[in-house]
Amino acid sequence: MADYDVVLDHVHKTYPGGVRAVIDFNAEIERGEFVAMLGPSGCGKTTTLRMIGGLEEVTEGKIYIAGxxxxxxxxxxxxxxxxxxxxxxxxxxxxxxxxxxxxxxxxIDKDERARQVWEMVEMVGLKELAMRRPHDLSGGQQQRVALARALISRPTLLLLDEPLGALDYSLRQAMMIELKRIQRELGITFIMVTHSQQEAMAMADKVVVMSDALVQQIGPSREIAESPRTRFVADFIGNNNLFTGTIKSQSGSIVFVEAKDRLYYVRVPDYIKRVPVGGEVDFSVRADLMHTGEHRNMANSVKGSYVTTEYLGTLETDVFEIAPGHYVHVEQHRKLSDRVYQMGETETICWSAEAGILLEKAGAHLTQ
Ligand SMILES: Nc1ncnc2c1ncn2[C@@H]1O[C@H](COP(=O)(O)OP(=O)(O)O)[C@@H](O)[C@H]1O
Ligand SMILES: [Mg+2]
Structure with a gap:
C-alpha cells in the first residue's frame, strides 16, 4: 500500500435519497502522477474527488493517502x-x-511567508501582478492565483475540479502546458476532473474513464487512445469507428466477425480471456488506421459512399457511409495534390486485421 500515494479500495457513494453516484471505484495512484478522471457530466467525477479530499463521506470502502x-x-x-x-x-x-x-x-512568520509567496507567485507567472486585486485580472490570471493558493501549503496531493472549464480555447491550451510544467516541477500528485478527452489526453500520465458511476478503464493516456476496452471508452475518446456484429469463429488472437452481411478480421486483446463465439460483440477501428483505396496487404475492406471531409490542419478526416446510417471516419494526412471526392462517390476502405479491436461489455472487469 505504501508504494502508492492514493488508493481507492472498493469505494462506493450513495447520496441520501438513493442516487448511486460512485460504484466500486478501485484505483492506485503513484506519487507524482498526474491523473485525469474523465467522463460525461453526472458520472460521479466530482463526488469521487470530494471523497478523496474529505469533503464528502464515503458510503462504503476505504481511501488511503500516503499509506x-x-x-x-x-x-x-x-x-x-x-x-x-x-x-x-x-x-x-x-x-x-x-x-x-x-x-x-x-x-508562519512574516519573512518566511513573504519568501514562500514570492517563490510561488513567480512559479505561476504572476510576479508583476502581485499587488493587483482579482477583479483587475483576466480569467487565466485569476486561475493562476487560485493555483498558487492551492499549492502554497505544499500539499502531497492536489485535487482539481475542471480547473480549465471557465477559460476560453487559447487560454486553455496555454494553461494545459503550464499546469503540467508546475506539476512536474513540484512533483506533487495531481488528480484532475475533466469532461474533455483532449485535456485528459494532453496532460495526464494516467486516465480514469468513468460513465454512470462506474470506472470503465484505467490506464496511461496512450493505452486508452490505442486500446479502448469498452464501447463507451472507444466512443467517448473519439477518433474510433464502432461496429457491432456476431463472432463466427476464432483463430488464435484473431476472430472473424460478421457485421451487416460483411466479414471482418478483429484482434482479441490479451485481457479478454473468454471469447464469446456466436455472441454479439462490438469492435472498434481507429480512424487513423483506416485507409482509402485498395491495399492488398490489408485483411479488411469495405465499400463506402463519400459523405464529407472534416479538416484539422494537414489532417483530414473523410467520412463514408458503409451501410445505411453507418458512417466511418478515415483520418489521413493529405497533400494538396491528393484526390478530392465527389459526394456519393464509392471508395474502398481498408484496414489490417490487427487494427480492429474487440471490445468488452461495460463492467466486465473493473481492474487495472
Ligand atoms: N449532494 C448531492 N445529493 C444528491 N445527489 C447528488 C449530490 N451531488 C451529486 N449528486 C448526483 O450524483 C451524481 C454524480 O454527480 P457528480 O459527482 O457531480 O458528477 P460529475 O462531477 O461527473 O458531473 C449525479 O447524478 C448527481 O446528480
Ligand atoms: Mg463535476
Missing amino acids: QDVTDLPPSQRDTSMMFQSFALFPHRNVFQNVEFSLKMKG
Whole structure:
C-alpha cells in the first residue's frame, strides 16, 4: 500500500435519497502522477474527488493517502488541497495576500511567508501582478492565483475540479502546458476532473474513464487512445469507428466477425480471456488506421459512399457511409495534390486485421 500515494479500495457513494453516484471505484495512484478522471457530466467525477479530499463521506470502502487510511479523517488532516472551477478568491485582497492567506492561518512568520509567496507567485507567472486585486485580472490570471493558493501549503496531493472549464480555447491550451510544467516541477500528485478527452489526453500520465458511476478503464493516456476496452471508452475518446456484429469463429488472437452481411478480421486483446463465439460483440477501428483505396496487404475492406471531409490542419478526416446510417471516419494526412471526392462517390476502405479491436461489455472487469 505504501508504494502508492492514493488508493481507492472498493469505494462506493450513495447520496441520501438513493442516487448511486460512485460504484466500486478501485484505483492506485503513484506519487507524482498526474491523473485525469474523465467522463460525461453526472458520472460521479466530482463526488469521487470530494471523497478523496474529505469533503464528502464515503458510503462504503476505504481511501488511503500516503499509506494512511484517511476514510474517516476531516479534510484538514489529509494533506490535500483542492482547486475548484470557480476560483473563489478573496476579492478585497491582492494576489500576494490571496496566496499568503493559508500561511498566515498556520502562524508562519512574516519573512518566511513573504519568501514562500514570492517563490510561488513567480512559479505561476504572476510576479508583476502581485499587488493587483482579482477583479483587475483576466480569467487565466485569476486561475493562476487560485493555483498558487492551492499549492502554497505544499500539499502531497492536489485535487482539481475542471480547473480549465471557465477559460476560453487559447487560454486553455496555454494553461494545459503550464499546469503540467508546475506539476512536474513540484512533483506533487495531481488528480484532475475533466469532461474533455483532449485535456485528459494532453496532460495526464494516467486516465480514469468513468460513465454512470462506474470506472470503465484505467490506464496511461496512450493505452486508452490505442486500446479502448469498452464501447463507451472507444466512443467517448473519439477518433474510433464502432461496429457491432456476431463472432463466427476464432483463430488464435484473431476472430472473424460478421457485421451487416460483411466479414471482418478483429484482434482479441490479451485481457479478454473468454471469447464469446456466436455472441454479439462490438469492435472498434481507429480512424487513423483506416485507409482509402485498395491495399492488398490489408485483411479488411469495405465499400463506402463519400459523405464529407472534416479538416484539422494537414489532417483530414473523410467520412463514408458503409451501410445505411453507418458512417466511418478515415483520418489521413493529405497533400494538396491528393484526390478530392465527389459526394456519393464509392471508395474502398481498408484496414489490417490487427487494427480492429474487440471490445468488452461495460463492467466486465473493473481492474487495472
Ligand atoms: N449532494 C448531492 N445529493 C444528491 N445527489 C447528488 C449530490 N451531488 C451529486 N449528486 C448526483 O450524483 C451524481 C454524480 O454527480 P457528480 O459527482 O457531480 O458528477 P460529475 O462531477 O461527473 O458531473 C449525479 O447524478 C448527481 O446528480
Ligand atoms: Mg463535476
